[in-house]
Amino acid sequence: MVQERTLPQFQASAAQISPEEGLRLYEDMVLGRFFEDKCAEMYYRGKMFGFVHLYNGQEAVSSGVIKSLRSDDYVCSTYRDHVHALSAGVPAKNVMAELFGKETGCSRGRGGSMHLFSSEHNMLGGFAFIGEGIPVALGAAFQSRYRRDALGDPSADQVTACFFGDGTSNNGQFFECLNMAALWKLPILFVVENNKWAIGMAHERATSQPEIYKKASVFGMPGVEVDGMDVMAVREVAQQAVARARAGEGPTLIEALTYRFRGHSLADPDELRSKAEKEAWLARDPIKRFEAYLLEHSLVDEGALKAVRDRIQTTIDDALTFAEESPEPSPDDLYKYIFAED
Amino acid sequence: MAETLLFNALREAIDEEMGRDDTVFVLGEDVGVYGGSYKVTKDLYDKYGELRVLDTPIAENSFTGMAVGAAMTGLRPIIEGMNMGFLLLAFNQIANNAGMLRYTSGGNYKIPMVIRGPGGVGRQLGAEHSQRLEAYFQAVPGLKIVACSTPYNAKGLLKAAIRDDNPVLFFEHVLLYNLKEDLPNHEYVVPLDKAEIVRPGKDVTILTYSRMRHHVTQAVKGLEKKGLDPEVIDLISLKPLDFDTIGASIKKTHRVIIVEECMKTGGIGAEIIASINDRYFDELDAPVVRLSSQDIPTPYNGKLETLTIVQPKQIEAAVENMVALKV
Structure with a gap:
């Protein structure tokens, strides 16, 4: 096992959060976890196909960042995109229906697990090739600046959050887009979810400088590392980065140190990660940790947390029923959506 | 009417469309302060400012994705692809995202963008700067591919491409920027999906595009002296192909010669022949002939380069042979 990085310290006790906001974050994390567990079950029961990459363990990153955004801000994701879409507000039933290949899916059954889109929720997509979502996210951020500064629209202060993994931080698009974002002071958050493994390639074996957040400095951009298993810590750095972006002060690179509790995809035998490593990270489960935080600070009681879990279980059950009962796309529509006029 | 050079016709199209719609903007290498390598965006930076005429770093894949x-x-x-060949570096963003994302998203997003710039074989520019990417990109779903060939169609087609709600690959030719033509003073738009009948005729249909149109026109002068009457069609739209115009011509002449600057293997002509076989086989009196560039990297040496692309004399001979049924 490679020596673990020391997680940055965060003074959670000094952080302020209302009970309502706490429950909102908790609900979003539980939604992500329950949704993914249901996906695993459906995949193994042969109801879901293709490559399915689950997000278990990383929930604090999605919830901490996306719940710090406004509904008119933009989110851009990768192939591990279910939970980002859910945090962005895409209804669970439409995400589940997409995974079932149904017409009611958020991409109308044409996209699948790695290609979740929703223009209604400014979800720019799940992008399945490494790094290719970063330039697209940059374009959304450029568009905000263009509307504000070239077209003189003062209300155009939308921020874009762009998620990707540690493996992507060695790809050219990462560096090219950091450069352009800093050069043009674009309102964007580059959120690296460093879960230590790019399928079977350990991060330390793939990069000459494992501390990804430090790569921001050469572009004159703030780079911060954060404990990605602590939603309060992620929320804190996200809020600061969003405020800076919205004020026209440019991009931020956030490196969230996190871990996926399952293999790369449901097809991954996951034989390379050590038991000790997995156990160490499982002990930091971000949902259990946030439950403890909420209870310790008397923000909510156990009954309120259970009510959230019960409600989300119902949401997942309803999503599954919706997905199973929805129609598949019509064969007559095979060519629909190739062109804008279709 | 005003005599206009082709690069200025393109510039007028961009200027007019930027004036008409303030969401239209230009990005690429040296498009702003420098005015574009072929001066297609000259002075637009001063007129529209640095965000609407955006000088990008040399990062083709990333600035193409940013445009998406x-x-x-x-x-x-x-x-603007400074040279369209450079867009090989943006192949992923053009194919996966510009071309396919609308479909993959189930219609969530449309992608109204134009990717334009000089393609084709120039004068001894070497292999990398002499590419014909239209053939490489034709298999990508969701892309429209257009090639202009005269100042008139360059301006009208580029305006149509900018107004189109789909991604359009717009090929100019590096050796045609200084063509001159009197252009109308009034505004006009040329539809993207219509082939242009350059010369009506009855003996044989010649399908061509971009600079090869002008090689064909030269060949036709010789053919006319020999009493031959070919029909010349500039395809304009390489994807989708205008089979209304192509089909009507085949039904008239029953003979087809394709003259293209792309390489023979996997070329535009290869696709046209397959489609003609599907649609008009019974109309043909002779096998379709295609004259294409050689399947080699374009050599630097001038004589070898000339041998690489189709020359007017070869076109003349091919038409004569076909009409004499010596195909």
């Missing part, structure tokens, strides 16, 4: 993101969120980017 801007198009998804409501802007109408025009990318």
